[in-house]
Amino acid sequence: MAIPVERFYLAEGVSGTLQQRIRAMVADGILTGRFRAGEKMPSSRGLAQHLGVSRITVTLAYTELVAADYLTARGRSGYFVSEGVPVQPGFQPAPRAVGTVDWEALCGGRFSAMERVERPEDWRAYPYPFIYGQADPALFDHQNWRLCALQSLGRREFETLTADRYERDDPLLIEYLLRNILPRRGIEARPSEVLVTMGAQNALWLAAQVLLRAGRHAVVENPGYPGFRAMCAQAGARVTPVEVDEGGLVVDALPEAVDVVFTTASHQSPTNATMPVARRTALLRAAEERNFLVVEDDYEFEMSYLTPVSPSIKSLDSGGRVVHAGSFSKSIFPGLRLGWLVGPEPFIREARALRAQVLRHPPGQLQRTAAHFLSLGHYDALVNRMKAAFAKRRRAMEEAISQQGLSVAGQGGFGGSSFWMAATRHVDTEALALRLRREGVLIEPGRVFFHPGTERRNFYRLAYSSIPVGKIAEGIGLVAKVMREM
Structure with a gap:
């Protein structure tokens, strides 16, 4: 049975070339059961005339569909829907449930009620x-990022692309972090002291979950990054806000008993204040005297272009009390979702185990693409x-x-x-x-x-x-x- 040409149309607003859109149109018709195994496709000439495209465009799309086993070519008889395509199940989807569970009461809004900076999607x-x-997009290096992505998709990178690394990260990316990125912040670390994360947000959440629990006390900056409050509250900790001034977090205002202090010392969020080195050393001295830890969010670490960058708190830390978080969200692009945690080996071990339970590890291809982009000089x-x-x-x-x-x-x-x-x-x-x-x-x-x-x-x-x-x-x-x- 031949499929009428009138059943084919190119939907508006679909991205891709005409060839890609035709292939997607046919594949979707087959996968949704509208076109069934053994049915004859319109001729390439007939479909081209119907869609208003060139015949070669349809022919190339048909050739790709044959290679993917959606269609079969039978000499002069034309193209047919392959016998090996997936068959839709014979039953109909169940009607939409009315619902007898009060999901609002059950979930309690513990996470969705947390305030965050809102902006329109458009x-x-x-x-x-x-x-x-x-x-x-006017500043981003699309061409070289694309070349690095293609390199990470090559056969030589097949294992990096496809393997489950369990709890391990891409060694090429770790090497570049240790050799180039962290030294810019004055940080020396071993591979066992670094964890790749899905951006700084994920890094800070991991730190909060590992370091805080019910009964512990956290300090956040006020005003400050709203995510800190949410993460500490989700971990069950008591949260105390401490005011900031032109030098960032006011160390003298810290409460006497505290377990973890969260700070954006290099570029306070949202006031942009930079904590002076003297205050950073005072914070570390207080951490030693009062036995608390410091989580340093260095979220905009590369954007120091007016004055030389200040040493990170982690680089001044001789007592092993600082966990350092950073990301490529501001320096490459936020959708990349790649960041890192640096801290003492026992902390990283726990954070790695927690990450494994949640997401195993960030996608291998993203890690390797970023590693190529960094190592080839495109990042700088x-x-x-x-x-x-x-x-x-x-x-x-x-x-x-x-x-x-x-x-x-x-x-x-x-x-x-x-x-x-x-x-x-x-x-x-x-x-x-x-x-x-x-x-x-x-x-x-x-x-x-x-x-x-x-x-x-x-x-x-x-x-x-x-x-x-x-x-x-x-x-x-x-x-x-x-x-x-x-």
């Missing part, structure tokens, strides 16, 4: 996206290009902010990619953000960064990692205009 459609942490070239672009955007931000009379609450002296801003006290920046969206402007309200009960609603963050330099002045002008109206 943020790229906004002309003035002053949002933090997203990659700029990308970082240098980003630093130059960010420095230019920062100057444009400073000029526009000054011209519009807006108030900077924290900008840091190292570089980075954002400004921490303060509106007048009567301005609620969550309401401001909603008004600005109608003008095509995205900002990040600051309330979520404050510990519950200490919220300040007039702060907000303006980032420049994803906005072209030519859009900055106009976007800042709109922020000032709407703020004046409010």
